[in-house]
Structures are given as C-alpha cells and as structure tokens.
Amino acid sequence: MVLAMSRHCSILYRTSCHRSDVMVVVDCVIRGGRIIDPKNGIDIIGDVAVHQDVIHSVGEGLQVTGKEEFNAEGCLVTPGLIDGHVHCYQYATPLGVNPDERCLSRGVTTIVDAGSAGSSTFLGLRKFIAERSKTRVLCYLHIAAHGLAAAGCASGAPGGESDCLNQLDVKACRDVLEQNRDIIIGVKARLSESITNQGENEQEVYRRAMEVGRQCRVPTMIHHTLSSIPTQGSAGDRRLCCPRDMAPGDIYTHTYHGFPSTIIDPETGDILNDVIEARKRGVLFELGHGQGSFSWTVAEMCAKKSFWPDIIGTDLHSGNLDGPVYDLPRVMTKLLHLGMPLYDVIAAVTVNTANAIGRGSDLGSLSPGMEADVTVLKIEEIDRDLDDSQAQTRRVRQWIAPIAVWRKGNRHEITEPKQIPNKEAMKLNAMDWPNLLIKDSNPPSVLQNQ
Numbered sequence: 001m002v003l004a005m006s007r008h009c010s011i012l013y014r015t016s017c018h019r020s021d022v023m024v025v026v027d028c029v030i031r032g033g034r035i036i037d038p039k040n041g042i043d044i045i046g047d048v049a050v051h052q053d054v055i056h057s058v059g060e061g062l063q064v065t066g067k068e069e070f071n072a073e074g075c076l077v078t079p080g081l082i083d084g085h086v087h088c089y090q091y092a093t094p095l096g097v098n099p100d101e102r103c104l105s106r107g108v109t110t111i112v113d114a115g116s117a118g119s120s121t122f123l124g125l126r127k128f129i130a131e132r133s134k135t136r137v138l139c140y141l142h143i144a145a146h147g148l149a150a151a152g153c154a155s156g157a158p159g160g161e162s163d164c165l166n167q168l169d170v171k172a173c174r175d176v177l178e179q180n181r182d183i184i185i186g187v188k189a190r191l192s193e194s195i196t197n198q199g200e201n202e203q204e205v206y207r208r209a210m211e212v213g214r215q216c217r218v219p220t221m222i223h224h225t226l227s228s229i230p231t232q233g234s235a236g237d238r239r240l241c242c243p244r245d246m247a248p249g250d251i252y253t254h255t256y257h258g259f260p261s262t263i264i265d266p267e268t269g270d271i272l273n274d275v276i277e278a279r280k281r282g283v284l285f286e287l288g289h290g291q292g293s294f295s296w297t298v299a300e301m302c303a304k305k306s307f308w309p310d311i312i313g314t315d316l317h318s319g320n321l322d323g324p325v326y327d328l329p330r331v332m333t334k335l336l337h338l339g340m341p342l343y344d345v346i347a348a349v350t351v352n353t354a355n356a357i358g359r360g361s362d363l364g365s366l367s368p369g370m371e372a373d374v375t376v377l378k379i380e381e382i383d384r385d386l387d388d389s390q391a392q393t394r395r396v397r398q399w400i401a402p403i404a405v406w407r408k409g410n411r412h413e414i415t416e417p418k419q420i421p422n423k424e425a426m427k428l429n430a431m432d433w434p435n436l437l438i439k440d441s442n443p444p445s446v447l448q449n450q
C-alpha cells in the first residue's frame with residue numbers, strides 16, 4: 001500500500017494499489033511536480049493520477065501507470081485555476097472575451113463572469129457561452145436587467161447600466177437567479193458615479209443588489225471605484241457606505257485601485273479602518289485587476305500590511321487582455337512579486353474562490369473523486385517590466401507561466417501572450433495616470449519618453 005501524508009498530516013491519501021505487484025492503469029499520471037492543494041493542506045513533491053474524468057489519487061511515488069505520463073518535475077501542480085472575475089459574454093457585450101482561448105489556454109479551468117449578464121440577457125450567456133465552452137463558466141447576475149450590454153460603448157463618455165433605476169428590478173434578478181443556481185453564484189453591482197446617473201442612483205443600486213443577495217443567500221460582488229459612496233464611513237452618517245455595509249461573505253472587488261474610492265487613506269498611506277473592520281467581519285476582498293484597477297503603488301502599501309486579496313480575479317475583458325492583465329498566471333505573478341506567499345497565491349485562485357462562491361464541495365481541490373481539473377505551472381526566471389493599470393512598471397525577476405492544463409480529464413493546449421509588456425496598451429493606459437489619487441512620485445516611463 002502506498003500512502004502519502006499531507007503537509008499538515010490532516011489528510012491521508014492511499015492509492016488503490018494494495019499489492020505492489022499489481023499495477024493499476026489509469027488514463028494519466030502527472031509525475032514528480034510540487035503539488036499545492038490548499039484545500040487539503042497538501043504541499044508535497046508527488047504525483048496526481050487522473051482516470052475517467054476524475055482525480056484518482058494524489059501522493060508521493062504513486063504505484064499507478066498512466067496511459068499518458070506527464071513529467072511535471074520542476075513544476076507546480078495545482079487544482080484547475082479559478083478566475084473569480086472575468087467578462088466572457090463575447091459578442092453580446094463589448095467587454096466579452098472567449099473563455100477557451102483566453103482562460104482555459106492559460107491554465108484556468110473555471111471562470112466566474114462578473115455581471116456581464118442581467119436578468120433579461122442571462123439566457124444568452126447560458127446558451128451561447130456557458131453551454132458551449134470547454135471552460136466551466138459560472139457567473140454573478142448583474143442587478144441591472146441588461147447587465148453590461150452597453151458597457152464600453154460610450155468610448156469614455158459618461159453613461160452606464162445603472163443610469164435608469166427602472167432597469168434594476170429586484171424580483172426579476174431574484175427569479176432568474178433562483179431558476180439558474182447551477183450557474184449563477186451571486187449578484188453584481190457597479191458603484192461608480194459615471195454609470196449611475198452621476199451618482200444619483202448609487203445608494204439605490206447598492207441597496208437593491210444587496211437585497212437580492214440577502215434574499216437568495218448568495219454573495220454580492222461590489223465594484224467600488226470613483227464612487228459617491230464613502231469607503232470610510234463617518235459616525236452618524238446614515239447613508240450606505242462601502243465596504244462598511246456589506247455583509248459577511250460579500251465580495252469587494254478592485255481592491256488595489258488608486259482612484260478616488262481607494263481603500264488607502266491618501267493623507268496617511270494607511271488602509272482605511274472600515275476596510276480592516278470589513279475583513280474582520282468576513283467581507284472578502286477580490287483583486288479585480290482590470291484595465292484600471294491595479295496600482296503597483298497601492299498594492300505595495302497593502303503588501304506592507306500583508307493585506308492580500310482573498311481571491312485573485314483578473315477582471316479580464318476585451319480592453320485589457322493584451323495588457324495590462326494578459327492572463328491569470330501573469331496576475332498571480334504580480335502578487336508573488338509583492339511578497340504574497342506562493343501557497344496563499346494558489347489558495348486565492350482555487351479553494352478561496354470556490355468557497356466564496358459556494359462551490360467548495362466540488363471545485364478548487366485535487367480531492368480523489370473530484371472532476372479532474374488540473375493545472376501545471378512553472379516559476380520561470382525572467383527579467384522584464386510588468387505594467388500596472390496606468391503603465392507604472394516594476395522589474396520582475398520571475399513569473400508564473402502555464403505549462404499544461406486538464407479540464408475534466410481532457411488536456412488542452414496552452415498559448416502564450418503575444419507581448420509582455422505591451423507598449424501600445426501602456427501608452428493608452430498611462431493617460432489615466434494624472435487622475436490617480438495614489439500613485440508613484442514619477443510619471444510612468446511611457447509618459448516621460450513622449
């Protein structure tokens with residue numbers, strides 16, 4: 001009998017081989033990698049066996065033979081990565097990306113679309129995207145019935161999905177959510193003045209989204225940038241504040257942005273007290289890198305306090321997939337560069353996300369019997385600049401690259417980003433730099449060189 005102890009000795013896996021002279025044959029064995037499976041407390045050098053779409057066994061020196069054997073020496077082997085914030089409603093929304101081309105091919109087996117669809121547009125996301133993608137597609141349902149059908153159409157001009165409150169139908173949102181719980185895992189709202197009738201509707205957008213979340217007992221994901229809703233509430237203020245009035249289990253996204261509504265106090269450089277308190281109460285913080293929402297400056301201030309995201313989501317969409325986001329492994333790279341422990345980085349794209357979206361029992365781990373979603377990554381030595389959302393850069397010496405991926409036991413091809421960093425995207429993104437509240441003391445190099 002072959003036994004493998006987990007790092008914390010809380011889990012004991014045994015292979016199904018009882019006598020060493022009887023070799024079990026499975027579909028695939030991923031051999032000799034560093035297996036990190038935070039759900040099960042595993043961090044070992046070992047093997048992962050996959051058979052008939054499910055995880056067969058995990059352990060050191062598994063006595064099984066694979067019809068396919070994959071040499072993962074020198075690599076990380078993790079549960080299939082979950083990207084907790086993507087926009088994949090391609091062709092129906094301007095932001096949509098193709099999940100298989102941009103996520104699965106970079107090692108991501110599950111994505112959570114963050115509100116591209118609302119109650120009146122959800123069935124298209126289900127039928128044309130979720131049911132046709134190899135990537136597992138889950139989603140938050142937008143509180144606005146038309147979701148992000150028009151987001152990005154205005155080319156920077158004001159206007160957004162919550163300009164008109166008659167689009168924010170609590171009952172319709174709740175009904176569609178209840179009827180599609182296999183895919184819809186929560187509710188989404190975006191709080192920014194420019195998309196809520198100059199902020200006029202923001203309190204009501206926030207209130208209605210949380211009402212659906214509370215009624216359906218699902219998390220509400222709140223985007224909070226350039227908002228009239230205070231990040232730090234003041235005593236006696238009876239308006240809703242964000243994150244102060246979020247419930248435990250709700251998800252605050254765009255954690256490291258440097259615009260007004262940042263979680264950093266611009267006077268002191270400290271993380272605002274309401275944010276610290278919200279985390280203590282169980283509000284979860286998701287990175288939501290996006291085109292505008294990852295600032296190296298803010299991230300470094302948070303890193304000093306070890307204020308890491310619970311969930312690493314890319315906010316991948318058509319405007320950032322060729323920079324500054326690129327893909328989930330490159331976003332994980334940024335957290336690793338900031339000093340977030342590798343084990344925690346892996347947890348933030350596996351078990352933490354699965355638990356946050358109520359899918360901890362069937363996603364985000366390598367437990368035997370689970371659907372075989374497995375990602376192989378490699379930490380490669382590099383020497384190049386990585387850009388944030390406003391073209392500020394940091395010199396990065398290593399990055400996380402996807403090497404191989406299996407979704408439900410089937411292996412898929414890995415592709416590489418065309419160009420990192422992408423100077424053209426940086427020039428565009430740098431235009432927003434003057435509007436940041438928290439930023440580097442010097443302008444990004446693409447601005448200096450103009």
Ligand SMILES: [Zn+2]
Binds near residue numbers: 087290315
């Ligand atoms: Zn988003």
